Amino acid sequence: LTDRTIEDNMRFVLNATGWKDKKLIAERTRDVLEKVGLRSKLKKMPHELSGGEQQRVVIARALLNDPEIILADEPTGNLDPETSEEIMLLLKEISRGGTAVLMATHDYHIIRTFPSRIIKCENGKVIEDAKIV
Structure with missing residues (x-):
């Protein structure tokens, strides 16, 4: 979603799939972004990322719910x-x-x-x- 930070993109997916606990959502977001090497990009907007980083965000979103x-x-x-x-x-x-x-x-x-x-x-x-x- 181009109008949200990477963190908000992750949160959106988790909320849409039934996650409620904000602490667990934040923890899962950090864990998945760490796995794809983007934890430091949490507050960035998609347009601030390279093409490869954007693709990693897509993969991270796919991994959120195991x-x-x-x-x-x-x-x-x-x-x-x-x-x-x-x-x-x-x-x-x-x-x-x-x-x-x-x-x-x-x-x-x-x-x-x-x-x-x-x-x-x-x-x-x-x-x-x-x-x-």
Whole structure:
């Protein structure tokens, strides 16, 4: 949400999903932002962040309620190669922590650089299902 600080963005999600305790909300917000390396950006507005930092905020919001799966649609689409790698490393760390990450991408470099299970679809049909090591 572009009209709110990063902290208020996090609070909005938690309030919308039933969190009531302000102390727990503040604690969870700090914990999740720490996990994505943005705790120091708590009071910043989205326009004050880089593209990579904005993407990390999106990931932090997704992590707030400890989901079993994260759906990431082109999470590196508008980022430079270095920032893309940072985001992929973060998603990989999240996956290692037990959260499934399902990602859509057109970036074959990302696919080759971060081995995983690849399911290729065309015209609504699975045409390839392989584990890249």
